[in-house]
Amino acid sequence: MPQPIIEFKNFGFQYDAQAEPTLHNIDLAIYPGEKVLIAGPSGSGKSTIASCINGLIPFSYPGKCTGSLTVAGLDAPHSSLFELSKYVGTVLQDPDGQFIGLTVAEDIAFALENDQVEQGKMKQIVQQVARLVDIDGQLGSAPHALSGGQKQRVSLAGVMVDDVDILLFDEPLANLDPATGKQTIELIEAIQQRSGAAVVIIEHRLEDVLWRSVDRIVLVGEGRILADTTPDQLLASGLLTENGIREPLYLTALKYAGVEITPEKRPAHIDTIQLEEADKEKMREWFRQTPPAPPAPQQEVLLEVEDLTFGYEEGQTNLEHVSFQVHKGEMLSIVGRNGAGKSTLSKLICGFETPNSGRIRLNGRDLSGDTIKERAAHIGYVMQNPNQMISKPMIWDEVELGLLQTEMTAEERKARVEETLKICGLYPFRKWPVSALSFGQKKRVTIASVLVMDPEIIILDEPTAGQDFRHYTDIMEFLRSLNKRGVTVMMITHDMHLMQEYTGRALVFSQKRLLHDGTAVEALTTPELVKEASLKETSLFTLAQKCGVEPPQAFVQRFIDYDRQVRDDE
Amino acid sequence: MSKNAALSYLPRKSVVHRMTGTTKLAFFLLWSTAAMLTYDTRLLAAMTVGGLVLFGVSRIKLQEVKGALLFMLALVMLNLIAIFLFSPDQGTAIYGTRHVILPLFWRYNVTQETLFYLLNFFLKYSAVIPVALLFILATDPSEFAASLAGIGVSYKVGYAVALALRYIPDVQRDFHNISQAQQARGVDLSAKDKTMTRLKNSAAILLPLVLSSLSRIETISNAMELRGFGKHKKRTWYVKRPFQARDWAAMALAAAVLAVSLGITLTTGSRYFNPFVS
Numbered sequence: 001m002p003q004p005i006i007e008f009k010n011f012g013f014q015y016d017a018q019a020e021p022t023l024h025n026i027d028l029a030i031y032p033g034e035k036v037l038i039a040g041p042s043g044s045g046k047s048t049i050a051s052c053i054n055g056l057i058p059f060s061y062p063g064k065c066t067g068s069l070t071v072a073g074l075d076a077p078h079s080s081l082f083e084l085s086k087y088v089g090t091v092l093q094d095p096d097g098q099f100i101g102l103t104v105a106e107d108i109a110f111a112l113e114n115d116q117v118e119q120g121k122m123k124q125i126v127q128q129v130a131r132l133v134d135i136d137g138q139l140g141s142a143p144h145a146l147s148g149g150q151k152q153r154v155s156l157a158g159v160m161v162d163d164v165d166i167l168l169f170d171e172p173l174a175n176l177d178p179a180t181g182k183q184t185i186e187l188i189e190a191i192q193q194r195s196g197a198a199v200v201i202i203e204h205r206l207e208d209v210l211w212r213s214v215d216r217i218v219l220v221g222e223g224r225i226l227a228d229t230t231p232d233q234l235l236a237s238g239l240l241t242e243n244g245i246r247e248p249l250y251l252t253a254l255k256y257a258g259v260e261i262t263p264e265k266r267p268a269h270i271d272t273i274q275l276e277e278a279d280k281e282k283m284r285e286w287f288r289q290t291p292p293a294p295p296a297p298q299q300e301v302l303l304e305v306e307d308l309t310f311g312y313e314e315g316q317t318n319l320e321h322v323s324f325q326v327h328k329g330e331m332l333s334i335v336g337r338n339g340a341g342k343s344t345l346s347k348l349i350c351g352f353e354t355p356n357s358g359r360i361r362l363n364g365r366d367l368s369g370d371t372i373k374e375r376a377a378h379i380g381y382v383m384q385n386p387n388q389m390i391s392k393p394m395i396w397d398e399v400e401l402g403l404l405q406t407e408m409t410a411e412e413r414k415a416r417v418e419e420t421l422k423i424c425g426l427y428p429f430r431k432w433p434v435s436a437l438s439f440g441q442k443k444r445v446t447i448a449s450v451l452v453m454d455p456e457i458i459i460l461d462e463p464t465a466g467q468d469f470r471h472y473t474d475i476m477e478f479l480r481s482l483n484k485r486g487v488t489v490m491m492i493t494h495d496m497h498l499m500q501e502y503t504g505r506a507l508v509f510s511q512k513r514l515l516h517d518g519t520a521v522e523a524l525t526t527p528e529l530v531k532e533a534s535l536k537e538t539s540l541f542t543l544a545q546k547c548g549v550e551p552p553q554a555f556v557q558r559f560i561d562y563d564r565q566v567r568d569d570e
Numbered sequence: 571m572s573k574n575a576a577l578s579y580l581p582r583k584s585v586v587h588r589m590t591g592t593t594k595l596a597f598f599l600l601w602s603t604a605a606m607l608t609y610d611t612r613l614l615a616a617m618t619v620g621g622l623v624l625f626g627v628s629r630i631k632l633q634e635v636k637g638a639l640l641f642m643l644a645l646v647m648l649n650l651i652a653i654f655l656f657s658p659d660q661g662t663a664i665y666g667t668r669h670v671i672l673p674l675f676w677r678y679n680v681t682q683e684t685l686f687y688l689l690n691f692f693l694k695y696s697a698v699i700p701v702a703l704l705f706i707l708a709t710d711p712s713e714f715a716a717s718l719a720g721i722g723v724s725y726k727v728g729y730a731v732a733l734a735l736r737y738i739p740d741v742q743r744d745f746h747n748i749s750q751a752q753q754a755r756g757v758d759l760s761a762k763d764k765t766m767t768r769l770k771n772s773a774a775i776l777l778p779l780v781l782s783s784l785s786r787i788e789t790i791s792n793a794m795e796l797r798g799f800g801k802h803k804k805r806t807w808y809v810k811r812p813f814q815a816r817d818w819a820a821m822a823l824a825a826a827v828l829a830v831s832l833g834i835t836l837t838t839g840s841r842y843f844n845p846f847v848s
Contacts, residue, residue, distance in 0.1 A: 054796060055796075056792060056795075056796070059795065060791075060792060060795065081795055081796065082798050082801040085796055085797060085798050090796045092789065092792065092793055092796075094789070097786060097789040097790060097793070098789060098790065098792075098793035100733075100790065100793065100794055100797075101712070101808075102711055102712045102736070103712060105808060106712055106808050106809060109808035110794075110797050110799070111797040111798050112806075112808075113805045113806050113807055113808055114797065114798035114799050114800070114801050114802070114805050115798055115801065115802075115805075116802055116804060116805055116806050117806060118806060119806060119807070119808065119810065122806065122808055123808070126808070158797065159796075159797065347750070350750070350754050351754075352750045352753075352754075372750070372753040372754055373753060373756055373757075375754075376753070376754050376755060376756045377756070379754070380754070380755075381751060381754040383747065383751045385782065387778060387781050387782055387785065388744065388747065388748050388751065388778045388781075388782050389748070389751050389752075389778060390777070390778060391752065391773075391774040391775065391776075391777045391778055392774075392777075393777075401755060401757065401774070402755040402756040402757065403756075405756045405757060406756065449755060450754075450755060453755065453756055
């Protein structure tokens with residue numbers, strides 16, 4: 001047995017700023033060349049483990065360590081960040097925030113510059129690494145001008161110049177569209193094969209990481225290691241769902257049909273899973289037995305977009321000839337890759353920008369002349385990052401803010417704020433400062449502050465970005481409850497689960513145009529659409545084909561309806 | 571507003587662009603010291619012409635920076651008017667004689683001496699501005715930090731300045747997005763409201779802007795430290811170019827101008843060229 005490259009022995013850690021330790025009794029060994037996924041819900045301590053490995057703890061986040069941690073032979077808690085960075089390359093989430101150089105080449109060279117590598121040699125290494133990650137054609141470009149996948153390549157190259165033994169990825173899939181996420185997982189695998197480094201991935205989006213195989217999954221919960229085993233073993237165990245990690249959808253479907261999941265069936269990947277004829281028959285039987293959900297009755301048109309064209313600058317367009325209708329009480333998703341025009345559309349609807357041509361009508365009335373403020377009485381807009389929206393230190397004040405601009409009396413305002421806080425489940429916190437809330441609760445505050453204006457329609461930009469399964473479910477169930485109260489909800493999202501589980505209808509944008517206006521299931525099961533709009537085919541579709549369920553689209557729809565029912569009953 | 575009102579890098583193929591950032595920075599510093607020290611009309615006029623010639627060599631057209639130039643011109647004019655208002659006899663105080671051209675009122679008389687003094691003052695600016703613009707417009711931003719380090723500023727300071735400049739557009743974008751989102755909640759920031767309410771409402775943007783900028787800073791500083799920033803006292807630069815003959819020539823030119831400026835002041839014992847006594 002070779003020496004482990006990372007070894008935690010009875011390791012514990014407590015942040016100076018916190019009263020309780022974040023990690024307890026961690027025992028974990030990772031060997032050279034291994035690929036390990038560390039999964040766990042938010043707050044489980046998985047990011048803390050990552051920061052211990054790369055040295056941000058205790059360098060940037062001071063605290064008290066117990067036990068021992070060896071990384072590449074170094075006593076990690078007592079080594080400097082710089083020593084560790086020779087062995088550990090860290091790719092943080094959100095590549096945009098971590099670009100330092102103004103061109104790709106400079107950004108890749110950053111670590112070398114700090115190491116005083118002589119210029120000629122530096123250029124040579126940059127060339128070499130850029131070729132390794134296949135970005136050598138873009139060395140002169142600005143990193144911010146690249147596509148999502150290319151950005152990932154640049155940040156990867158930036159840490160690989162050091163010939164590191166360990167590559168650490170901190171939530172590499174956050175903020176990526178599904179297709180780019182898939183490419184990132186493929187890239188990580190390719191790089192590992194070429195460089196032989198040990199790879200540690202911190203992620204809670206299990207199904208997406210398992211697109212390519214990993215050697216082991218370490219499941220973390222409440223600062224402890226709950227499982228350290230192969231993907232097949234773990235997926236068969238049921239531990240995931242108990243600990244707030246979403247299991248792959250095809251497994252949920254198999255369980256509904258009564259198929260028993262064992263490690264021998266190799267459940268880690270939809271392509272490798274071994275199903276017997278009896279299992280497949282169970283799936284077909286389940287499909288026959290499950291009645292399709294009745295279609296929802298359609299109400300009158302609320303929002304009507306007609307032949308909308310817009311460009312931020314003269315001579316170019318960012319949105320071309322977009323037309324669609326939204327009915328009262330609908331909940332729909334807007335999907336497509338970055339830059340396809342999704343955010344532009346919401347800006348036009350809210351009145352932040354003025355269209356070059358075309359119309360937007362609300363309840364049959366043309367909105368053209370209305371200011372942002374006038375539209376705000378009917379249309380609410382919630383930004384992706386709650387920290388960018390919250391402008392008051394106290395929750396009550398924050399929610400009341402919009403009302404202060406109206407003619408309402410103090411009593412009327414009080415009644416309205418109280419009611420809104422109750423709907424949003426924030427009433428117990430009404431006297432709290434915003435800073436005491438978790439990210440998900442802040443999100444609720446921002447939604448409450450929009451809801452208080454009593455809009456007919458709410459547009460949300462990535463409502464669940466960066467949220468683990470529990471918070472995701474919290475937010476989405478909350479939005480669904482609002483929707484049931486009659487608020488129309490439109491969501492811009494990259495999350496295929498969200499689109500599939502919560503929105504019957506999807507508007508798919510690609511290349512400035514509305515490519516598809518139909519059911520979410522169609523969008524996720526039509527190969528051309530999936531490819532064109534950088535979506536990801538749902539594993540349910542593959543499962544249905546595997547089991548010979550006909551038609552597979554209907555199977556996906558029925559699964560979603562059934563799953564909805566199960567969750568509503570819980 | 572002209573396209574390049576923010577004064578950003580304009581890439582061209584010229585000898586000025588090919589010089590290292592350090593050269594341009596050093597040239598600018600020497601040149602402006604020379605202009606600062608003297609009021610000698612002949613030298614300042616020559617420097618103005620020289621600066622404009624350099625501008626021509628750089629192949630950047632004055633037209634491209636029209637907005638910024640007009641703005642600076644307006645400032646200089648304001649400055650000149652202020653000098654006249656506060657001390658209308660400054661010229662006489664310096665040159666010793668008094669030739670009134672146009673008597674105005676009270677103590678305000680336009681004299682040849684004051685006009686001449688103001689002309690010199692104007693020439694000081696006109697000698698420095700083209701060279702200052704060149705440093706900003708013809709230095710690749712990538713080289714900015716490296717050029718500061720080149721004249722002996724700590725590279726950490728250089729990087730701090732370069733990053734701050736880099737993030738201006740990002741912060742502007744954040745500001746824009748935040749302000750739109752606030753307006754979409756009914757907070758009016760448009761011209762329709764009273765100034766006081768608008769001011770108060772603008773404050774609503776500050777908190778989220780500061781918070782989001784702070785988190786930006788945390789991310790970037792972690793990213794930099796993870797890649798070894800600050801490990802050594804010195805670092806190398808991917809973009810830094812070696813000094814060549816033209817760089818030495820440019821520095822020598824600037825040094826010579828400074829020497830002339832100093833020389834004139836020291837030999838004549840005065841910073842002023844006086845045409846009124848002959």
